[in-house]
Amino acid sequence: MDAAIDVLRTDGYHGASARRIATRAGCNQGLVFYHFGSVANLLLAALDAVSADRMERYSAAVSHAASLVELTDVAAAVFEEDLDSGYAKVLVELIAGGSGDPAFGAGVAARMETWTAFAQSAVTGAVDPMMLAATAPASEVAYAIVALYLGLEMLSHLDGDRDKALALFGRARTMAALAGALGIIPTTRGDE
Amino acid sequence: MDAAIDVLRTDGYHGASARRIATRAGCNQGLVFYHFGSVANLLLAALDAVSADRMERYSAAVSHAASLVELTDVAAAVFEEDLDSGYAKVLVELIAGGSGDPAFGAGVAARMETWTAFAQSAVTGAVDPMMLAATAPASEVAYAIVALYLGLEMLSHLDGDRDKALALFGRARTMAALAGALGIIPTTRGDE
DNA sequence: GTCTATACTTGGATAGAC
DNA sequence: GTCTATCCAAGTATAGAC
Numbered sequence: 001m002d003a004a005i006d007v008l009r010t011d012g013y014h015g016a017s018a019r020r021i022a023t024r025a026g027c028n029q030g031l032v033f034y035h036f037g038s039v040a041n042l043l044l045a046a047l048d049a050v051s052a053d054r055m056e057r058y059s060a061a062v063s064h065a066a067s068l069v070e071l072t073d074v075a076a077a078v079f080e081e082d083l084d085s086g087y088a089k090v091l092v093e094l095i096a097g098g099s100g101d102p103a104f105g106a107g108v109a110a111r112m113e114t115w116t117a118f119a120q121s122a123v124t125g126a127v128d129p130m131m132l133a134a135t136a137p138a139s140e141v142a143y144a145i146v147a148l149y150l151g152l153e154m155l156s157h158l159d160g161d162r163d164k165a166l167a168l169f170g171r172a173r174t175m176a177a178l179a180g181a182l183g184i185i186p187t188t189r190g191d192e
Numbered sequence: 193m194d195a196a197i198d199v200l201r202t203d204g205y206h207g208a209s210a211r212r213i214a215t216r217a218g219c220n221q222g223l224v225f226y227h228f229g230s231v232a233n234l235l236l237a238a239l240d241a242v243s244a245d246r247m248e249r250y251s252a253a254v255s256h257a258a259s260l261v262e263l264t265d266v267a268a269a270v271f272e273e274d275l276d277s278g279y280a281k282v283l284v285e286l287i288a289g290g291s292g293d294p295a296f297g298a299g300v301a302a303r304m305e306t307w308t309a310f311a312q313s314a315v316t317g318a319v320d321p322m323m324l325a326a327t328a329p330a331s332e333v334a335y336a337i338v339a340l341y342l343g344l345e346m347l348s349h350l351d352g353d354r355d356k357a358l359a360l361f362g363r364a365r366t367m368a369a370l371a372g373a374l375g376i377i378p379t380t381r382g383d384e
Numbered sequence: 385g386t387c388t389a390t391a392c393t394t395g396g397a398t399a400g401a402c
Numbered sequence: 403g404t405c406t407a408t409c410c411a412a413g414t415a416t417a418g419a420c
Contacts, residue, residue, distance in 0.1 A: 171328045
């Protein structure tokens with residue numbers, strides 16, 4: 001499974017064949033089918049591993065953020081981690097590659113809901129309920145955040161330029177600080 | 193080329209082989225290589241055709257929008273068109289599938305810049321320069337818009353649910369109307 | 385320009401020895 | 403559980419007849 005993640009990272013969905021993964025893992029190609037039944041199952045299992053790993057990191061980072069400004073800081077930090085570590089590529093490759101096969105796409109879609117749920121809880125925890133009521137429900141905000149995050153990861157590793165995306169995180173930070181200074185939003189967040 | 197677009201739409205990047213495209217076009221597989229040299233070149237040519245087609249539609253729609261509210265309306269309309277017509281799928285498949293091959297990815301990335309440039313001109317045309325100066329430069333806004341648009345298209349055709357994305361466009365419309373009513377932004381836009 | 389035929393490669397998946 | 407060996411399908415690309 002580590003080999004599957006590694007191959008996805010370096011060779012993409014297209015290159016993630018049973019043979020290549022097995023070679024990377026230093027074992028035989030037949031074992032993929034013995035243990036996972038199919039390559040698609042192995043890739044989904046790899047996605048689960050990556051998701052669990054990143055979710056742990058995200059949860060820890062978000063729980064330490066006491067204000068919206070700090071939240072934008074951790075968002076920028078984990079975003080950069082995703083790009084540097086190649087986890088972003090793994091996710092994007094699977095989302096994109098999987099959209100061809102309906103069954104595989106459904107599996108990926110189900111795993112994305114974990115992330116929208118996480119984003120939603122982060123939003124409700126960090127933003128004033130009054131503010132949400134005046135603008136948009138947390139579920140919509142969460143969906144938009146996940147979509148934006150995904151789009152930024154795609155564009156960033158497509159043109160190999162992470163600076164544009166990081167500039168946006170910096171911009172969000174500035175605006176959050178401004179909103180806090182103006183008293184529009186609280187500078188510390190309440191209990192979740 | 194029409195066949196290439198059609199195959200990308202129905203079978204995705206994975207299924208877009210020379211054989212299948214040729215079959216769809218009712219001709220022979222060898223012709224792909226005679227006319228385009230490789231499958232990748234054909235796909236890039238198909239992307240150019242789709243992009244030109246959609247750009248024409250987008251430009252016409254945006255030029256008719258006289259206010260930010262109307263701009264959100266046309267954005268929602270063309271977004272739904274993209275999903276229904278399958279153009280969104282073509283784009284997403286190529287972006288995602290192409291990220292595996294560096295050369296192909298570079299070709300796709302170059303074609304994306306056309307869209308960020310378009311988004312930037314739409315932003316500068318529709319938003320008060322004072323407002324931009326106070327928040328973020330048009331280039332950053334444009335990049336964010338393209339990323340969000342891309343992410344929404346991916347998520348929408350991944351889970352087969354366009355309602356969540358369309359709800360966001362409706363929300364943007366409401367907020368634009370609210371901002372206009374409060375006098376934060378002008379209700380009609382100036383010359384470009 | 386378009387076709388047939390073909391060489392070559394790679395991939396998914398299974399059977400069976402150990 | 404892991405290996406070798408193998409089958410079969412599908413892909414890219416080219417050569418050559420027409």
